[in-house]
Amino acid sequence: MCSADVFDKLIRALGDMAVTCREDASFAELTTLGTGGKIRLAVFPDDLRKTVRTLRLIDQLAVPRVVLGKGSNVLANDGFFDGVAVVMSATGVKTHGRSATVLAGTSTVYLSKVLREKGLCGGEFFACLPATVGGSVVGNAGCFGQDVQSVLRSVTVYKNGKIVHMGAKKCNFSKRNSVFRRHPDWVVLAAKFTFEVGDPQQVERNILRMRRSKALSQPLEFRSAGCVVYHESVALSKLIDQAGLKGYAVGGAQISTKHAGFVLNIDKATSLDIYLIIQHIKETLWDKYGICAKTELCLVGWKDDDDFAKRQE
Ligand SMILES: Cc1cc2nc3c(=O)[nH]c(=O)nc-3n(C[C@H](O)[C@H](O)[C@H](O)COP(=O)(O)OP(=O)(O)OC[C@H]3O[C@@H](n4cnc5c(N)ncnc54)[C@H](O)[C@@H]3O)c2cc1C
Known part of the structure; x- marks a missing residue:
């Protein structure tokens, strides 16, 4: 746990650098899944110089940090993150x-x-x-x-x-x-x-074709983080479908009935609901097909997810 003094110092220094800071942010609002706990501090450096200075400052103060883009591939723990989320905001x-x-x-x-x-x-x-x-x-x-x-x-x-x-x-x-x-x-x-x-x-034309195809095959009307698992050489969504997992639900999360690779936040899901579904998918693919799927989502605040892969070796 970082002391309040360290955070006060950080916030003051970031203020001097004109970096936008928020103390009321959560992963739920910074990720497309819309799940995950509160964050002690979120910062939004909006040019390259500010980004580098912000990172150096956080590292010098030894404050834990996580970097976020649009949060479209992140599953963050529901617990409090006692650190800084650096939201990459420099564009061009x-x-x-x-x-x-x-x-x-x-x-x-x-x-x-x-x-x-x-x-x-x-x-x-x-x-x-x-x-x-x-x-x-x-x-x-x-x-x-x-x-x-x-x-x-x-x-x-x-x-x-x-x-x-x-x-x-x-x-x-x-x-x-x-x-x-x-x-x-x-x-x-x-x-x-x-x-x-x-x-x-x-x-x-290429872009329109790709977008049309995505809209037809993917549940874009729901909150998700895209496909949750992958394998180097096997297309997993077909197997997840074959295994009868479409529609499988835990709490407010559900495997999409339209695209079996997607886990959706249907109704106030927690990250734990989604995490448990991913584990169930991985266990099922292993038990039924001997396939060791890897988690595609980047896990923030969970214990080492490679545990599953190690158990199959
Ligand atoms: C509806 C939907 C459809 C999708 N379709 C696809 C698809 O077709 N193909 C595909 O590959 N993915 C797909 N995705 C997943 C996702 O969009 C991609 O993985 C995307 O590249 C994540 O980018 P992001 O900026 O949101 O990164 P985030 O989700 O914010 O971050 C992902 C990881 O990268 C780290 N990170 C982010 N930015 C940086 C940085 N600048 N430097 C270092 N680390 C960083 C984060 O810490 C995290 O570990 C889809 C997601 C959704 C919601």
Whole structure:
């Protein structure tokens, strides 16, 4: 537990830096699932300099922190988080020929708008994510055969108080994974992408096709965090469906009847409700098919989720 003095000092210093701070925030309002406990302090640094200074200050004071984009891949514990949520709020896109350099807090939908205007293709999937660019890099997000790793060239990262540049290779991308998921203390500040030159109208058509397909297959009218589990080589939602789990509910959470990979916050669900459903999905896939599913959601404030994988080894 951090002392009140430390937080007072932090809030004063952030105030001097004109960083927006809130002491009444909760994960429920900062995540798309709409679940999770209260947070001692949420901060919203809205340019690159403020972001780096904020991170350095928090680290110097040894205050626990979690970084959030749009919270569209986060399942946070229902308990109180006695630390700081740094909500990545610095936004901006600069294009140069086929390249785009993007600040981490930029929404992926905004990036896709810029790409459409410039007629750059290969990043149409960004239009389908309710995410920030930084969060999409962390989870190597993707859909419809496109993903971050196929367009990312390099990232600028806050690492142990320093700013470093990392080429795409060093990000160790694999399905819905990257080196950043294993190093939650590293913070993606910006990303550089290279796209293919195309026709703006074709890019627009691709985006519309992808969005239509998502709307038909996914329960976008409910609060969720997308697919909750994944496997490197097996499409799990079909198996979850085959296992008869569609509609399975705990408390206010339910496995979608439209898309079996989604767990929905139907009626005032808690994070624990959702967590228990994910465990049930994983146990069922293991028992019925011998498949060890991995949790796709980033768990904040839970004990090591790899426990499940270890038990199956
Ligand atoms: C309706 C819906 C549909 C979805 N469809 C897809 C899909 O088709 N494909 C797909 O891949 N995903 C999908 N998702 C999941 C989600 O949108 C992606 O994983 C997205 O990339 C998360 O981005 P975010 O900004 O919301 O990150 P958050 O959820 O805020 O954070 C995710 C993780 O990254 C960390 N993080 C965030 N920003 C940074 C940063 N700048 N530096 C370091 N760490 C950071 C957080 O601490 C957390 O661990 C979907 C989600 C929803 C709700």
